[in-house]
Amino acid sequence: MSGPIVIDMSRYVGDALEKGEVQLSIDFKPALTKDVLDKRVISDFQLLRNKVFKNSLKKLLPSSLIPIIVELSNIDPEKKVAEISKEERLGLVSLLKDFRLTVLKLDGWEKAIVTAGGVNIKEIDSTTMKSKLIDNLYFAGEMIDVYGPTGGYNLQICWSTGILAARS
Secondary structure: OOOHHHHHHHHHHHHHHHHOOEEEEEOOOOOOOHHHHHHHHHHHHHHOOOOEHHHOOOOOOOOOOHHHHHHHHOOOOOOEHHHOOHHHHHHHHHHHHOEEEEEOOOOOHHHOOOOOOOEOHHHEEOOOOEEOOOOOOEOOHHHEOOOOOOOOHHHHHHHHHHHHHHHO
């Protein structure tokens, strides 16, 4: 898995992995309730009733995700959509609303995009970025124990604290 949400979440997952198994639940259709999603699937299935199941999800999911959902749904990929039972359809809807994964590990330092940890902000004068413990020592960026969500916040912290430290 990758992407901004995974990057933001990795900080917490790493801590949780040290304490044991980590389970993730992904809702692939968060804007739809289970009932609304079921109606959507019913509608799609009615339009595609003569197609085989593995070719019926193109309007619902990204193409890279379809083979995984087909496999995990326990619905025969070659089964005609018109032959899918209510129980199978509801199982598909449940899978899309509560896709479970077990996190085994993080990719590690080599693939890290942002870091956590650093100098405690209580040890830094926030108006100058000067150390409260060591004279003429200034800190900026990821040397400081601050963290922002993905989206440029960490870069902004680096630039802002860097300029402040340089001016001070």
